[in-house]
Amino acid sequence: MSFDLQNVSRRGALKTLGVASGLVIAAPIVAKGVRAEAMGTAGKLVSTAYLTIAENGDAHIFIHRVEMGQGSRTGLPQVVADELEADWGRLVFEPAFGDRKFGDQNTDGSTSIRRFYDAFRHAGAAARQMLEQAAASHWGVAPSDVEAKNHRIHNKVTGASEDFAAFVKAASKLEVPAADDVKLKSRPQWRYIGKPVRNIYMKDIITGSSQFGQDVRKEGMLFAVAARPPVVGGTLKSYDKEAAMAVQGVVDVVELPALTLPAIFKPLGGVAVLATNTWSAMKGREALNAQFEGGENADYDTSEYEKTLWASIEGKDTTHLKRGDAGAVIAASDDILSADYFVPHQHHMTMEPPAATAVWEGENLKMWVCCQDPQAVQNSVAPFVGKQPPEIYVEATLLGGAFGRKSKPDFAVEAALLARHAGKPVKMVWTREDDVHHGYFHTVSALRVTAAMDGGKVTAWKQKAAYPSIGGTFNPAANGPGSFELGLGLLDLPFSVENLQVDGGDAKAHARIGWLRSVANIQQVFATGSFVDELAHKAGKNTVDMWMDMIGEDRLINPTDDMPDLIPGDEGKSTYGNYGESLERHPFDTARLKAVLRKVADMAGYGRDMPEGKGMGVCVHRSFSSYVACAIEVEVADGGALKIPRAWMAVDCGVAVNPDRVKSQMEGAVVFALSHALHGEISFEKGAVVQSNFDGYPVCRIDEAPHVETAIIASDRVPGGVGEPGVPPVAPALVNAIFAATGKRIRRLPVRDQLMA
Amino acid sequence: MDFKLNGQTVSFDGDGEMPLLWFLRDLQGMTGTKFGCGAGLCGACTVHVDGMAARSCQTFMEDVEGMEVTTIEGLASGDTLHALQVAWAENDVPQCGYCQAGQIMQAASLLSENPSPSDQEIEEAMYGNICRCGTYQRIKKAIRDVADGKVKGGAL
Numbered sequence A: 001m002s003f004d005l006q007n008v009s010r011r012g013a014l015k016t017l018g019v020a021s022g023l024v025i026a027a028p029i030v031a032k033g034v035r036a037e038a039m040g041t042a043g044k045l046v047s048t049a050y051l052t053i054a055e056n057g058d059a060h061i062f063i064h065r066v067e068m069g070q071g072s073r074t075g076l077p078q079v080v081a082d083e084l085e086a087d088w089g090r091l092v093f094e095p096a097f098g099d100r101k102f103g104d105q106n107t108d109g110s111t112s113i114r115r116f117y118d119a120f121r122h123a124g125a126a127a128r129q130m131l132e133q134a135a136a137s138h139w140g141v142a143p144s145d146v147e148a149k150n151h152r153i154h155n156k157v158t159g160a161s162e163d164f165a166a167f168v169k170a171a172s173k174l175e176v177p178a179a180d181d182v183k184l185k186s187r188p189q190w191r192y193i194g195k196p197v198r199n200i201y202m203k204d205i206i207t208g209s210s211q212f213g214q215d216v217r218k219e220g221m222l223f224a225v226a227a228r229p230p231v232v233g234g235t236l237k238s239y240d241k242e243a244a245m246a247v248q249g250v251v252d253v254v255e256l257p258a259l260t261l262p263a264i265f266k267p268l269g270g271v272a273v274l275a276t277n278t279w280s281a282m283k284g285r286e287a288l289n290a291q292f293e294g295g296e297n298a299d300y301d302t303s304e305y306e307k308t309l310w311a312s313i314e315g316k317d318t319t320h321l322k323r324g325d326a327g328a329v330i331a332a333s334d335d336i337l338s339a340d341y342f343v344p345h346q347h348h349m350t351m352e353p354p355a356a357t358a359v360w361e362g363e364n365l366k367m368w369v370c371c372q373d374p375q376a377v378q379n380s381v382a383p384f385v386g387k388q389p390p391e392i393y394v395e396a397t398l399l400g401g402a403f404g405r406k407s408k409p410d411f412a413v414e415a416a417l418l419a420r421h422a423g424k425p426v427k428m429v430w431t432r433e434d435d436v437h438h439g440y441f442h443t444v445s446a447l448r449v450t451a452a453m454d455g456g457k458v459t460a461w462k463q464k465a466a467y468p469s470i471g472g473t474f475n476p477a478a479n480g481p482g483s484f485e486l487g488l489g490l491l492d493l494p495f496s497v498e499n500l501q502v503d504g505g506d507a508k509a510h511a512r513i514g515w516l517r518s519v520a521n522i523q524q525v526f527a528t529g530s531f532v533d534e535l536a537h538k539a540g541k542n543t544v545d546m547w548m549d550m551i552g553e554d555r556l557i558n559p560t561d562d563m564p565d566l567i568p569g570d571e572g573k574s575t576y577g578n579y580g581e582s583l584e585r586h587p588f589d590t591a592r593l594k595a596v597l598r599k600v601a602d603m604a605g606y607g608r609d610m611p612e613g614k615g616m617g618v619c620v621h622r623s624f625s626s627y628v629a630c631a632i633e634v635e636v637a638d639g640g641a642l643k644i645p646r647a648w649m650a651v652d653c654g655v656a657v658n659p660d661r662v663k664s665q666m667e668g669a670v671v672f673a674l675s676h677a678l679h680g681e682i683s684f685e686k687g688a689v690v691q692s693n694f695d696g697y698p699v700c701r702i703d704e705a706p707h708v709e710t711a712i713i714a715s716d717r718v719p720g721g722v723g724e725p726g727v728p729p730v731a732p733a734l735v736n737a738i739f740a741a742t743g744k745r746i747r748r749l750p751v752r753d754q755l756m757a
Numbered sequence B: 001m002d003f004k005l006n007g008q009t010v011s012f013d014g015d016g017e018m019p020l021l022w023f024l025r026d027l028q029g030m031t032g033t034k035f036g037c038g039a040g041l042c043g044a045c046t047v048h049v050d051g052m053a054a055r056s057c058q059t060f061m062e063d064v065e066g067m068e069v070t071t072i073e074g075l076a077s078g079d080t081l082h083a084l085q086v087a088w089a090e091n092d093v094p095q096c097g098y099c100q101a102g103q104i105m106q107a108a109s110l111l112s113e114n115p116s117p118s119d120q121e122i123e124e125a126m127y128g129n130i131c132r133c134g135t136y137q138r139i140k141k142a143i144r145d146v147a148d149g150k151v152k153g154g155a156l
């Protein structure tokens, strides 16, 4: 994957975002005829890049994906250990370091289990088969007469059994079976897949010994804090080096290279203070009194920009999807409904602010970073230090939350440059204020939906979205949503409605726009899920029935059927990315969508009588190849005080490798989505972010978190994503519940004080 | 000046205005206590000062003279984990884990003052501790399990 994004086409940039189609995932399954020895140190059994069995029989698992709370570093070992027939206590977990041999490491887009389930099953099964084969030859019996069980091979003829260790050496001389020759276990034989295995980092976390990016320590290291231009593309004007140097503990003051747009993952510029501890560095930064010049985004003001977005909604349509003629049907109908929705910039607000540590040993650079993608760190740092990406050793630490922020390693480049300058290890520490001021924000969106009905049946649906694209962070020409963004909830609207149209409106970015947990689904499903509820009320139906009617019969949806070659220019036609998966492997199945909605309605007792001031809302959505329905119960007091006692989630994610982690991800998604729906807003004035910390950008605290009950639909389908799909249906379910309780329709997030009398 | 850190006497002769958080993390290399906001807003940096939960980012070195400071690293006695640590594991509370040292220290101080808190009292005591991953319902359940005597301290 090339990382010189300066000149790439919009579509090229999108590949790097990992949300468009065509992302190539190298699943290093070994080609026929390769001997295990050829891949690793003699005497060890290397089945693929992901698994090595040491001479003592211990299974070393190279979990190339990172851990940010989503559970991949427990789930992937479950998969490989299961097929290997390993004893869980004999697993050794190797750190996630960046190396192309592992294939894609960008732990983003809810892909870890979805894309590596097969490769990890094969890695385990291949090694098991080789051990069995070695044992069979040793005992002089047929391979079918031996069986691996819990880290031992059993001889079914003699009843003898030996630890894996006895056969590693012999097995390492065998050919690694090619993918087609690997025999996978059947579901009833599974011992770890589908079981609630405990987080592998549990003990470290509860005793305080886990190591996050902020926690890295290296001999003789310095701590860095930087003052960066508040406006993206702004420049450093002046600073008082002497004043900073006078602060006890400050060692040096170093300028960072100014940013040239597009921002990509490059550092923002400014000036850093290096000190013997973080607190001195922070005090030094204060003393700097750094001043900045605005640059081309210095006029960005979100309250003004909102008007620009609504003008774009009124203005030219770029049509991305069209079935029938929604415009004509709506124009001719006397039963129409139209509503406008607005979602502001939101921020990841990871509990752990970004941090990166760099160590130069002569010309060699080593880094420890709370990154979502160690290869992206290699790629981003390399051009700044005159190296090739593979020459840089990058280890991903644990991540104290990420949600998309930590796949953008601007902070790692800073660390590498400062460590080289200092000739000492440097940890670049971002404070909470740095994190809020210098995020890659979720975009700001205006959306309009218009529908025509006939006798309570929706006959036409027209939806338009105007928001700056993530593409703008990579290519200044980006102007309004790309099809990779509309593909997250709009191009794949699940409706059987005869006349359907999806349009985009122009919108230029004036900040670094990035992907945030579930990305454009956030605003798009907020509008769709709210509007279905509005239509249901207008038609005098309940919302679950309305959804069922609109979805229609069980079928597989192929959005490309409704994507005529509408968009001229280098964009060609719109495409439907399907989260980077083929529709053959991950079809869009309306039966599964309806099933989760039915399930959540049952669990929540949807339709039951509720006392005055209470209400329930629902929404359903498919994203990242998984289907999630949400129901929320609210209670609104006379003065407008809102309580959210309970929420229900029904999820169909195919095979659930770790059901307890699936549940916890749904619980977390509810709180994450409610945080944004209730409170989340980043605003800009004079090009700079207004908010700074948890006071200006509140997230839900314990008293606001509902009790979440989750049902997982039993399934044999290939695994879908889990980290993100819980988020989209929550905000619409919330505002629908508020409407049911109060008759007040919230069309603008966050809810904040809109209910206050 | 001297104070006790997890039972050991330590001395400090630097700037008394240095927050305890940075003394722990940067000077002592004890990184179990986390940096979340630096402003008393998130609770990630919670430790015990003379048995009471305190935000170490808002506690200055000059204030801990002669005091007894306990961090997450000192909560267990040897291999015997605090009951809350066991309850956290049994309920699989952590997601990313970053906030959890602060959550556990806050909960431990609650239970030492009030061994059988009501649900309301749990929410009030834990209000200052943010979990961005949204593990709140498991936090409540884990505290409840300990308060109800369902989970005891011990090895994992």
Ligand code: FES
Binding pocket: B034, B035, B036, B037, B038, B039, B040, B041, B042, B043, B044, B045, B046, B055, B056, B057, B058
């Ligand atoms: S870091 Fe001390 S309260 Fe947040």
Ligand code: FES
Binding pocket: A069, A351, A400, A401, B094, B095, B096, B097, B098, B099, B100, B130, B131, B132, B133, B134, B135
């Ligand atoms: S577990 Fe991630 S912030 Fe609490």
